[in-house]
Amino acid sequence: MRPQDDWGLIVFGCFRLPIVSATAQILPMQQSLAQLVAQAHQEAQVIKTRAEMEAFKARIVGPNGSLTALMKNMATLSKEERPVMGKLINEAKKSIEDLLSALLLKIEDAEISATLGAPLDPTLPAIDSPAGQHHPLSQTRERILATFRKLGFTVAEGPEIETEWHCFDALNTPADHPARDMQDTLYLPQSFQSADAPRRGQEALVLRTHTSSVQVRTLLNRKPPLRIVAPGRCFRRDAVDATHSANFHQVEGLWIDHHVTLADLRGVLDFFVKETFGPEAEIRLRPSFFPFTEPSFEMDLRSPNLGRLSNRWLEIMGCGLVDPAVLKNCGLNPEEYSGLAFGLGLERIAMLLHGIDDIRHFYQNDLRFLRQFA
Amino acid sequence: MKVSFQALQRHVDLTGITPERLAEVLPMLGLEVESIHSFGLAPLPLVVVGEILEFSKHPQADRLSVCKVDVGDGQPRQIVCGAKNFKTGDRVPVALPGTIMPSGFEIKVSKLREVESMGMMCSAEELGLGKGEDGLLILTAQKPAIGTPLNQIYGAPDSVLEISVTPNRGDCLGLRGVAREIAAALNLTLKPLSINTPTGFAAQPSATDAFRYVQLNSEFCPYYTARSLRKVKVGPSPEWMRRDLEAAGLRPINNVVDITNWVMLELGQPLHAFDAQQVQEGIIVRGAKAGETLTLLDGKKLELEAGSCVIADAHRPLVLAGVMGGVDSGVTSATTDIILESAWFRPGEVRRVARRAGVATDSSHRFARDVDPAGVELASRLATDLLASYAGAEVVGSAVAAGKPPRAEVKIQLPLGFVAHKTGTSVTDVEVAKCLERLGFSTEKSSSGMTVLVPSFRSDVTRPIDCVEEFIRIYGTDRVPVGRPIAPLPGEEDTRSSLFTREISSRLVGVGFAECCHYTLREAGEIERTLGKSALPQLALENPLTADQTHLRASLIPGLTGALALNLSVHADPAGLFEVGVVFRPQADGTVREFLSVAFATLASPVVRTWKSREAWDVLKAKRMLLDVAALANLSASRLTFAALADGLWQKDQASALVDRGRSAQGACGILDLRWTRSLGIKGTVIAGEFMLPRSAFAEAVRIPRFAAFSSFPPATRDVAVIVPQKTSAAEVLSRVQQSAQKAAAKEFELEAVHCFDVFSGPGLPEGNKSLAFEIRWRHSTRTLTDEEANRAMGVVIAALEKGAGWTIRR
Structure with a gap:
């Protein structure tokens, strides 16, 4: 008024x-x-x-x-x-x-x-740097871990330098087993002493070739039932190109209990794939070989939402039931316990999810790449 | 392994099954098909046999010839040709106009340098027949009729499937093994092998044998057989065999060598043929002696490792067992008598020896994957048949065997319902037995379940769980139900280092930093800069692949600095970068410890011009960030101090090392060495920080804070400024203020806080001095402090400060 x-x-x-x-x-x-x-x-x-x-x-x-x-x-x-x-x-x-x-x-x-002072012009550009961003590999890792957390898997970690025993022998891959040819390993000199992975005998120390070694450390230190996922950096003596990297990341999964079956493996992986790639994604378990699982499978994924990789079977992880020899090596009775294990490559999943065509992008750290995933 | 579709049909009838169908079936058995390609002549109806009637030099091009070619259509045609390897009267393949070559190129009537050409004479490579001799494919020797379509001469093309065989499936390194898998999957029957050479071995050679004895003196060879064959005519092998070898990617050599290779491809058992005249007295399988050498067939001269298994004669080693033959005893065109070896070598040893020698052969590949001991004799017999048929060999007598097969069939007791239990399906044991039998296993019901008899070609199946895999391969994984829903296990939490990684990353992202990810393996120069020359041997790899990835990283700072430089160079404004990852630091006790490191780097002043300037960065802001990181890792600021720092990463006098009284964390913050960052092309100064914590630190118990009551009375606040020499550290003065203020409060009341609010040097102060001013706050828990009490306390502080050498109170 x-x-x-x-x-x-x-x-x-x-x-x-x-x-x-x-x-x-x-x-x-x-x-x-x-x-x-x-x-x-x-x-x-x-x-x-x-x-x-x-x-x-x-x-x-x-x-x-x-x-x-x-x-x-x-x-x-x-x-x-x-x-x-x-x-x-x-x-x-x-x-x-x-x-x-x-x-x-x-x-x-x-x-x-x-x-x-003068009235605000809200159309002026905002100042200072915007929020930063997580690396696409970290984003993918967290996405994967979150999915498995829903299934009661918790995160475990282990050293990047491992004894040959943890990396191979305990995983049913003794020296001179041809499976050791499957991956070329980077070794540390005999003089090298790791504070985190002391040698058991005269064995060599290696840069772990897979995070499956975390399986061994977990089984040795904890009592089943257990469900873990172990994300981490792995190393192979590979020349760097569009699909190979001197180091890469894996997420290893392990579930040990009194009665874990192939049906459980299918259940867990099916859930993971549908959570990650959407409800239309399907999986198939293709028989394969890993020394530490029996039976062993490659898990293939098929999805209509993967750009030019849509609608065809893509190999994305190795999996299987834990080989009784591994349980025995870790002091568990294979008659009493059984388990499932799987290992997937973070880079591979991130490349599929985002349509990235060259693994080297992940390690170049060009912000024009990184900022696309903010 | 390259598997010819046509060759497979010798072992299993694939009528109605396409190679593409096989490429769907094989992967689900565990045999990954990497590619399928066509082998042989593709359908090319317009490529016919022509005869070169005459030719002359092209008038305008020295390298071309103009030929008159009869292709049987009544009218000789003119064709310009660049090849040189023909003569008048030669018969060659001619692609008539309209032909689409395997490369996709269409042949048309055209002019080459003004001369008309009505077709193209073809080389083997142009026809997709592999890299043959240079120039035209000359068919003269085969005398084909002029005008015959080339497809009539070459037959239908084959498909070759490139299969990758996992290390447990040595049995699939032979065509018969792959055929057996296909037969099992498709419920077909494996065709029987028909071999004329009789079975059975002699224990000793006969007088007519080309060797006088076979001695087994190495633990790495439990089973060795040899056979003499005389009057061998070394020459080319038959066309079909050459084709099979080429389809499998092997180069035909001569009939004897080709037959051993062909049998290996067929059955998976490697064979070796010696020139019998080069074998002195007999064959000894033994460990190599120190100093012995052997020149391999490929010309490589080996210093043999003492004890590694060799096949020798009375005087010298002839073959690196299971790996490769020596050049001295190999079959040549002059060979007439041969000794055919078929044996079984310990897989691990073959693998080890081949790796050590740096030689990988088809033979070592198979032996390392455990060949079928039962196949040793079979392969020898099959090769003997072929040598008789295609090399005119006369078989002297029966083969001689030393030792015995190292393993035979394996019996597995499969408990009742075991497979259903492990797979989580409801399959019956009858279904299980059916699947296993398709693979060539036999089964028998037993009181406790089922006895499975596994043939010796499947060395990988020895336990009940292995039968589960065999079953599921045949039964189909798609028939396994999707498992039960699962509830979390109570009381489980992520490991603390992973929680820390996630949390600290989110915080740094929140303040505008971009996360990076760099390689762990670095070049020596970087390690030297970070930790000095002495650390180089401590962080070196034993077998690096490339010169720029020889050492383990000791810090994340160099990676981040590189990324700053890269982003500046591509004009991607690097506001701030960080990384969380493992670094490796040599410890006083000689070990190397893994630290989880959090590092960040940013330019002191922004590079991008904005309409309103950004906040600049300085070292003390980096220190703040470092302390925040430490706090998140449960390291209280009270256990951390900052000390002078001298290493290659940091600028002298402008950086500080973080020291942890608890002796677990390490770290630093400050300005990065300017000469270094400038050499990377970074113009401004770089502010950085790194905080490193060993994994063990995360195992320390987390202290749960306890509540302490606080006073509801007002505090007494006093200021004091003290002038000290420039070189005196702020920490020293602060600590003196804190101690004396604490002492002044005694047990009467409490010192609540001391904080530095001013640092000043310049006019009004003596040269080389600075003034630090502090606010001190005391408080009483049950009443208001009086002025007198506060003043008295202040007196104690001032008295204490005045005792400092060269310290004066500013009044």
Whole structure:
């Protein structure tokens, strides 16, 4: 409500007052009251500062103010006139008070604006660097781990330098087993002593070729039932090209309990694939060979949502039931316990998920690559 | 292994089955098909035999000839040709206009340098027949009629499947093994082998044999057989055999060598033929003696490792057992008598010896995967048949065997319902038995379940669990149900280092840093810069592959710095980079320890111009970040101090090492060595930090904070400024203030905080001095401290500070 309207109402109200009790005495007072209010509203329009406002306030309602003076004149009125005039004065007072609080708001607004400066142009570019981003391999890792966490798998880790025993022998791959030809291994010199993977005998130390070694460490240290996923960096003596890397990442899974079956393996992998690649993705288990699982399979994936790799079987991980020899090597009775294990390549999954065609992108750290996955 | 579709049909009837169908079947048996390619002449109806009637030099091109060629259509045609290996009257393949060559090129009537050419005379390679001799394929010797379509001469093309065989399946390194798998999968019958040479061995050679004895003196060869064959005519092998060898990727050599190779491809058993005249007295299988050498067929001269198994005669080693023959005793065109070896060598030893010698052959590949001992005799007999038929060999007598087959059939007791239990299916033992029998196993019901008899060609099946795999391969994995839903195991949590990795990464991402991922293996120069020359041997690999990946990384900083340089060079604004990963640090006790490292790097001032400038980075902000990382790893700031740092990564006087009183964490922060970063092309200064924690630190118990009551009364606050020599560290002054303020409070009230609010040097202070100002806050637990108490306490602090050498209170 603007002061003018306010004033108009009061004027209107005055004329609607019962004239019966009006006398010659009340009329002049009524007129000066109206004039006082009108003038106050007019003056208020030019007031800009708090000090001006205080002075203005004093002029009207201060001890020597004009309204105060009018109120003092009430004493001169008759008994009948007083309530009529009193009502009018109260209305005028209310109008002045409203005017003053509106004025105060206006002044405060001006003061705040002055502190804040020019109005904001929200279309200006935001400053400072945007949030950073997780590396696509980390994103893929976390995505995979989150999926397996839903199935009760928790994360385990192990050293990157391993003894041959943990990396091969315990996993049913003794020296001179042709399976050792499947992967070329990087060795550390005989003089190398690892604080994290002390030798058991004269065995060599290697850069682990798979995170399956974490299986061994877990089985040696914990009692079943257990379900773990072991993400980590692995190494092969491979020349670097679009699909090979001197180091790469795996996520190994292991579930040991009294009665774990092939059906469980299918269940776990089916869940993983559908969570990761969508409900239309399907899997097949293709018989294969790994020394540490029996039976062993390659898990193939087929999905309609993989760009040019859509609708064909793609090999994405090795899996199987844990070979009884591995359980025995780790001090578990294979008659009592059984298990399943799987190992997948993070790079492979990330490349499929994002349509990345060259593994070297992951290690070049060109932000034009990394920022695409923010 | 390359498997010819046509050759497979010798062992199993594949009527109605295409190579493409096989490529679907084989992978589900565990035999991955890497590729299928066509072998032989593709259908080319417009390629016919032509005769070169005459030719002359091309008038405008020295290298071309203009030929008149009769292709049997009554009108000799002119063809321009670039080959040189023909003469008048030669018969050659001619591609008539309209032919689409295997390369996709279409033959048209055209002009070559103004001379018309009505077709093309072809080389073997152009026809997709493999790399033959240079120039045209000359058919003159075969005397084909002019105009005959070439396909009539060459027959239908074959398909060759390239199969990758896993190391446990040595039996599939022969065609018969692959055929057996196919027969099992498709429920077909394996065709029987028909061999004329009789079975049976003699224990000793007869007088007519080309060798006087066979002695077995090596544990690596438990079973050795040899056979004499005389009057061999060495020459080319028959066309079909050459074709089979070529389809399998082998080069035909002569009939004797080709027959041994062909039998190996067929049955998986490697054979060796000696020139009998080069074998003195007899054959001794023995360990090599120290100092002995052997020149292999490929010309490589080997210093034999003492004890490694060789086949020798009375005087010298002739063959590196199971790997490769020596050049001295090999079959040549002059050979007339041969000794045919068929034997079984210990797989592990063959693998070891072949690797050590750096020689990988078809033979060592098979022996290392455990050949079938029962196949030793079979292969010898089959080769003998062929040598008689195709090399005119006369068989002297029966073969001689020394030792005995190292293993035979294996009996497995399969408990009742074992396969159903392991697979989580409801298959019956009868179904299981049926599947296993298709693979050539025999089964028999027993009281406790089933007895499975596994033939010796399957060395990989020895335990009940192995039968599960065999069953599922034939039964089909798609028939296994999708398993039961599973509930979490109670009380399990991710390992703390992984939780830390996830959490710290998210925080750094939150403050605008981009995560990087660099190789673990680095070049020597980087390690030297990081830890000095002395660390080089400690972090070196034994067998690095490339010169730039020889050492284990000791820090993540060099990788990040490289990434900064790269991104600057490609104009990708590197606001801030970080990495979380494992680094390797030599320890005082001589070991190398793995540390989980968190490192970050950023340019001190932004490189990209923006309409409003960004906040600049400095070392103390990096220190803040380092302390935050430490706090997240449960290392309280109170156990960490910062000390001077001197190493190649950091700029002198502008970086600091983090020291952990608990002796587990390491770290540093500061400005990176300017000369180094500039040499990488980075113009500005780089601020970085690295925090490294050993895995063991994550095993430390996490302290659960205990609540301590706090006062509801106001504190008393006092300021003090002290002027100290420039070189005095802030930590030293702070510690003095803290100690004295603590002492001043005694047990009466508490010192709540001391913080440095001003550091100043310049006008008004003596040269070479600085002023540090501190706010001290005391508080009483049950009442308001009086001014007198605070002043008295302040007096204690001032007195303590004034005792510092060269320290004065600024008043």
